[in-house]
Amino acid sequence: MIIREKTSFNSFGSFVKVVVDIEREIISANCELHVDCAEELMKDGSLYPNLWGANVYPRDKKIDFISLMNIRPADKNRSMDIEIPTIRKKVEDIIKKLVF
Numbered sequence: 001m002i003i004r005e006k007t008s009f010n011s012f013g014s015f016v017k018v019v020v021d022i023e024r025e026i027i028s029a030n031c032e033l034h035v036d037c038a039e040e041l042m043k044d045g046s047l048y049p050n051l052w053g054a055n056v057y058p059r060d061k062k063i064d065f066i067s068l069m070n071i072r073p074a075d076k077n078r079s080m081d082i083e084i085p086t087i088r089k090k091v092e093d094i095i096k097k098l099v100f
Contacts, residue, residue, distance in 0.1 A: 001030050003026060003027040003028070003098050004026050004098075005098065008058070009056055014057060016030055016056045016058065017037060017053070017067075018054050019031075019034055019037035019038045019040075019053050019067075020095065021050050022051075022087060022090040022094065023050040026041070027095065027099070028040045034068065034069050035069060038051045038069060049075075052070055052082055053069045061100050064081075065088055068080055
């Protein structure tokens with residue numbers, strides 16, 4: 001499910017996998033795997049370097065920035081966590097704008 005405008009995740013349960021396109025400022029959510037969400041966005045025109053994975057806990061309004069797809073040595077992100085402050089902030093801001 002691609003999210004382009006404010007949407008509630010409350011009906012999705014307590015945990016939702018998301019992938020955020022930091023250039024287009026859209027989200028793919030509620031896929032089984034982060035890579036499934038990424039594929040959905042790429043079919044819609046997103047470019048992989050702009051896609052970053054996270055997990056949303058709607059009831060707690062919490063975000064964790066953990067996903068295998070975030071491991072990108074070429075971009076200096078060597079962890080499943082988004083370690084690049086500017087990218088982490090963009091992901092957080094987009095999720096807050098569209099979900100919380």
